[in-house]
Amino acid sequence: MRASLAPAILPQRFAEWFASRGWSARPHQLEMIEAARARRHALLIAPTGGGKTLAGFLPSLIALADRKRSGLNGDRPLHTLYLSPLKALAVDVHRNLEQPIAEMGLDITVEARTGDTNAAKRQRQRLHPPDILMTTPEQLALFCAWEGARTYFANLDTVIIDEIHAIHGSKRGDLLNLGLARLQTLSPGLRRVGLSATVNDPDMLRRWLAPQSPNPSSDEDGLADVILGAAGAAPRVDVLISRERVPWSGWTARHAMAEVYDAIRSAGVTLVFVNTRFQAELTFQMLWEVNEDALPIALHHGSLAAEQRRKVEAAMARGELRAVVCTSTLDLGIDWGGVDLVIQLAAPKGSARLIQRIGRANHRLDEPSRALLVPAHRFEMLECQAALEAVAANDLDGDLARTGGRDILAQHIMGCACSEAFDADDLYGEVRSARPYAELARSEFDRVVDFVSTGGYALHAYDRFRRIVKGQDGRWRVRNAETAQRHRLNVGAIVDIPMLSVRLASSRAGKRVGGRKIGEMEEGYIEQLTPGDTFLFGGQVWRFETVSGLDALVTPAPGAEAKTPSWGGSKFALSTYLAARVRQMIADEPHWAVLPTDVQTWLAAQKTHSAIPSTDEMLVETFQRGQRAYLVCYPFDGRISHGTLAHLLTRRLERAGCAPLGFVANDYALAIWALRPMDGLDLDALFQEDMLGDDLESWLDESFMMKRTFRQCATLAGLIERRSLGAEKSGRQVTFSSDLIYDVLRRHQPDHLLLDCARSDATSGLLDIGRVGRLLARIKGRLRPMRLTRVSPFAVPVLLEIGREPVAGAAADAILNLAADELIAEAMSSEPVVSSRLPA
């Protein structure tokens, strides 16, 4: 049916090109062209390999193929803007687009622009815009702050947002959406196109993509059209059931490495996904230990030097590799044609992420992708099984819609003022057309404008230092050129974690200096090392020598034993959705039969020695072990929510006189240990929702997590500068300490905009307080207490985490106390002080 329409929709030259490649235009590609003709915003949802990118660009290529050059230099205004969250993707798609353009002999210029593009090229792009510009959201924020943005984008026809599912629910997405609103004002006829992987709630994305109006005329107003690509063949997912015993805990799947290697050997090209950089390093090392056939296996993660990553990517593109061990840096878009197997080591944490990762394998849509899940321990066994069933049912975990950050809005407003004078009423309307800000009250908007102008302080001390000024004509402008320059230097939504460059140590004139750069590490990790410590990086073992300025100097230590990092595990927490599935699986005894024998035995043992909770109960076990009393509960709500809950519980236990010493939490459980038994406590009172009131407030105020959140907000909002004019210094040298500001603000203006911002962030993301609230509501009155005389089988995995994880629950003063005690100990005895160990 569609075939007869094809000649009409697809111009001759294009139809010929498709034929020359042995392709026929797919239905969704044709629908995209039709949507373009009708000037409708469109969201394309298709799995990877479905010709999504080409579908996104076809309308622009068709329009541009016929566009004539004009003007003195044959300059044409920018026609299409393509945005992708990854720099590498922008560059990659650029390369792929050049092919049809060259093969069809089209007169279309395409350029890429990222943070890495050199100044001369940027200048040229400004003066002589290409037809299609591929860039990142950070660059868009910069464009919005250009003087002359209005002219540059006046004729913008299309904006394409790639991997929209990955960016929408974040501050980056907020900033991007505000940028779209601005572009829409500058070019009212602008058409928006979104390219997405499969998601749980397409309507949410349709709404996010389209401009919002305050008075929608119908239900479909404010929603982009949705076009569906053909679903691929269902992925073939297996869970690796190792011949070795599944361990009790840990996150490296070490026990199964030989079998993982076998799988790699039998496949063509494999991607081995892990959740953290450290897992990547360890896995890489372990694979090479069993690599008898000397297969070319590479490593790829975000901390490696850019040059190293490029090498791996290029080797992959040339088909020279058999496997790559990687983290989420390769999660998004880049098309690796030859991958036929995806191995996920340790649990995937979410079904959506898993499905997207599986989508990397095998680009022939009609052939099923193959994936292998390798759980690291018994609970993960359950998680993998749950994920498997979710994939089979094509069930995806959902994303919650978010309200746009006001710190981001502040940055955007400043950018607008740098570009041209704005009228507050007009800008308010424009901002509200961006979905994350559709519900923004005018008073709140004014509050943000006031913040941008004077810092928003109750003490009106800074009127004469205003950063943006309201003129006689009632419009706001940036104070001066220098202020605008400062803004442009600091634009963007990615707040850097303080990083140090890892360099080879060498000597120059007797001094230790940094040589070749190997990569980057978080300052927080380097801090924990003492000179002489060895660690894994880039697949090799290094000895840490010293920190010199911004560099961590290391020397190679081949053959040395690498020290196990003290690291908080995965940055992803178990999704609510998978957690629910795992709870169900545990409660459903007949269903245990699909699980490996190991795990069945373990579940049966738990039933005998303690209890198996039903789906809406929460099991709470108490027992004594040596000198310590333990309380272990199983909310199955994800590591982050457990961490927050544990902090709050600890405060209550303190007040109850139990003298809690610390806690540890993973995705399934949390364990608190104390000096005095906790089995006699009123558990219902302990877990009551009101702990989210005063307890939460006071803990939040003191917590260092809150300070970190505040730091992010203050930086994004432009209160603190990351980069200063005329200085090339790192964040930690020049940036004013946000902790000092936080303390002073808390004491003098607790309702300041940025404190509100930080609190909102804590409520959702970082501390997942919203999730904790829902958890407490769910378990209210449904606790299943078990007083045990010894450790239960369920408790073993989480208890084994003690000693691997930092001791949480310790306030700053407790840390100082630990150090002070050493002085006493040293003074009292002649033996060297031993650092704190596991509780007995």
Add this chain to the structure above:
Amino acid sequence: MSVWRDRVCERSGALLTELGGVSAALRPSGALWLTELGVLAVGDLHLEKGSAYAARGQLLPPFDTADTLNRLEGEVEALSPTALVLLGDSFHDRRALSRLSRADAERIAGLGRGRSLIWIVGNHDEEGLQAAFGTGGDGLPGELASELSVGALTLRHEPGDGAPGEVCGHLHPCAKVVRAGRSVRRRAFVTDGLRLILPAFGAYAGGLNVRDAAFNGLFARTPLVGALGDRRVYALPFGTLSGD
């Protein structure tokens, strides 16, 4: 070296010590209290540092002066000193005095009532203070000095030649402790029993790590570091502290 822990005052949280034969309490606020002499000393207030940044485009909360004065008034009220000594860099720069609000100027005047108030000249505020105390100046309360002798002690802004009994500021010492996977950085007193360096008292004063080279050669023997905790001062061995 004596064991310091049992010399923390339960009530005030101060670390009790002796310098040049004079009893000294190193208070959790960062102030030095010479108990028998009734002298309270604080260093590096850096008043109006917030507004200095604002003038250059970073609109830091303008509450630092008020905050610093709050804490200073708190100490004065708790201890009723006969003399209050400000150990230099009391103002962040030479124009700071002119940016001071009337209310804050009043509070400073109040600090000088009923006691001696001595402003020791620092490197940041020398010009401003000279102007204030010169003819036709703004009339700050108290007196100006480049250093002050109290008993066997010499109070000055910057560390001098190492004569024993010296108390100074200027360096804004901070101690960094890394334990159990966490790192904590706090302002701190540093002393070897012969010389004492005070932490900066100002809300925005910031700090320099005691392991930084700037502290080399200042102490005759390995110093003790008193880190400011929430309610008490923690005595820490210098050797276990981390650099930045």
